[in-house]
Amino acid sequence: MIVDARNAMKIIILKQTYDNQRQFYHAHLQQPLTKGRRYVLSMEFTGYLNDKLHGFYRSSYRDSNGIKRWLAVTQFQPTDARRAFPCFDEPAMKATFEVFLAREIDMSAISNMPKISSQPIEGQQGWIRDSFNTSVPMSTYLVAFLVSDFSSKEVTTQNGVTFRTLAREAAINQANYSLEIGPNILTFFEDYFSIPYPLPKQDMIAIPDFAAGAMENWGLITYRETAMLYDPKVSAAYNKQRVAIVVAHELAHQWFGNLVTPKWWTDLWLNEGFANYMEYVGTDHAEPEWQMMEQFIVVDLHKVLRLDCLESSHPINIPVGHPDEIYEIFDTISYSKGHQDLTLVKCVTVKTIMDTWTLQMGYPVITVIRSADGASATVTQERFLLRKDSNSTDTHVYRWWVPLSYTTQATANFNNTAPSMWLSKTDTNITIRSLPDSKQWVIFNVQETGYYRVNYDDKNWKLLIEQLKVDHTKIHVNNRAQLIDDALNLARAGQLSYSLPMDLIAYLKNETSYTPWATALNNLAYIDKLFSRTGTYGSLKTCLKTNPYTEVVVEVVVGLSFLPIQTQEIRKVF
DSSP: OEEETTTOOEEOEEEEEEETTTTEEEEEESSOOOTTOOEEEOOOOOOOOBSSSSEEEEEEEEOTTSOEEEEEEEEOTTTTGGGTSOOOOSTTOOBOOOOEEEEETTSEEEESSOEEEEEEOTTOTTEEEEEEOOOOSBOGGGOOEEEEOOEEEEEEOTTSOEEEEEEOGGGGGGGHHHHHHHHHHHHHHHHHHTOOOOSSEEEEEEESSOSSSEEOOTTEEEEEHHHHOOOTTTSOHHHHHHHHHHHHHHHHHTTBTTTBOOSSGGGHHHHHHHHHHHHHHHHHHHOGGGOHHHHHIIIIIHHHHHHHTSTTOOOSOOOOOSHHHHHHTOSHIIIIIHHHHHGGGGTOOOHHHHHHHHSSOSOEEEEEEEOTTSSOEEEEEEEOOSSOOTTOOOOOOOOOOEEEOEEETTTOOOSOOSOSEEEOTTOSOEEEOOOOOTTSOEEESGGGOSSSEEEEOHHHHHHHHHHHHHHGGGSOHHHHHHHHHHHHHHHHTTSSOTHHHHHHGGGGGGOOOHHHHHHHHHHHHHHHHHHTTSTTHHHHHHHHHHSTTHHHHHHHHHHSTTSSOOHHHHHHHO
């Protein structure tokens, strides 16, 4: 039924049709609606509690006595709120929601907002009707509710937010770590963004049967158990770090995605790019000894660089027109490259610049060729590809606006990551002047904050290698990892001889930081696979095992117990 809110006049519906392809319900009216006027649409509907792990679905677990217990929970992102109730199921169409849930008396119900009343249902003995506060305006995919027999623990944050964790009774103590860091990170984000968390409560729930890693429903975040629960007696150190990262990621979404929401799924990378960046910032605040901003280089940046240098990559901005297409863009490129491109916004927000990063796939390799006296350098760019397909039909000329930051041996200023200049999309090359003499090195992409690789002339490479061997600490740890990753991947792409990166990584016998070692190990694993079926494989393994710094890597990396690389993985390479 459709009613004109101004005069309560009913609008006659002539017929109803369904568009199964686009998942639309059409009401054909006797008269057109007037733009700007308010109408009320109401309808009766029947939703189904399904077993598909999407929409409003049921799940189960067995308690400590082996008895099967049931629960009902939601997973609406991206387009499954429509499975539970009729709605305008698009992210830009925000609305307030009033939720009422019926449950058996021995169960409990929660939703995005706090519960305001619980009343027995007349004629339904043993059943209760729960009512919840009206929500803030939000997208349909963020609506959530849970009916379960879960146990809970709660604290109050410094800013007065009720913060709860919920899980199976047998697992609730494994949520202690999440309950410890969650309020800490939430309060930190409030200060960091200078925007208070807008809801009175924040629940985090560990679901036994959950398809996604976690879901940022506003005020009611749902997790896989492995992404929220941590038992110090049996869980690996890596699991503890994963819990912290996922908790920080989902809490960041309470601002990026929930409070500020892209109009359409084409811009998913904005949601995930911001949250992906803030998961490192939030975890670094909660666990500063983990050196998260250094780990980011290996875990996030180098990972996406390996994927985005393939011809099969895609831009982060992808038009989507059908619900099925939305699921396909939840990938590493959208999450990790989205974050890399957002670091450009720190420097300048210009559509012309950002279009070159969001509408094109891939990234550039910047080549720096210094003059004979070293005082100037010519800088060029081209798309970096591991392999160039001779049969490729792609005729697009890839060029970017590239922020160039650099430092020199004389200044060694690695604190200033802002670009000194830009290499524009239209420049075939630019000349940089006032560099030191040819006996001193220069290094581009300070702290590897730019999303590109860097190649140098042989002399500058040799100067950098010599510096690493003499005193590697004069170069920032992120740039040490960058030099290793760039050199090995440039060699893999045929742009450098492998002798150069092998000479470069020889300095690692003196390296005690995780990031350069992890970078080297990730790349050496490829070489290990490359030689594994050749006659020289045995000689390679013997060489590595007898190398004096083999035991150093095991000692250094394993000694950093919170890190994701395990002893057996290290020894697999060596």
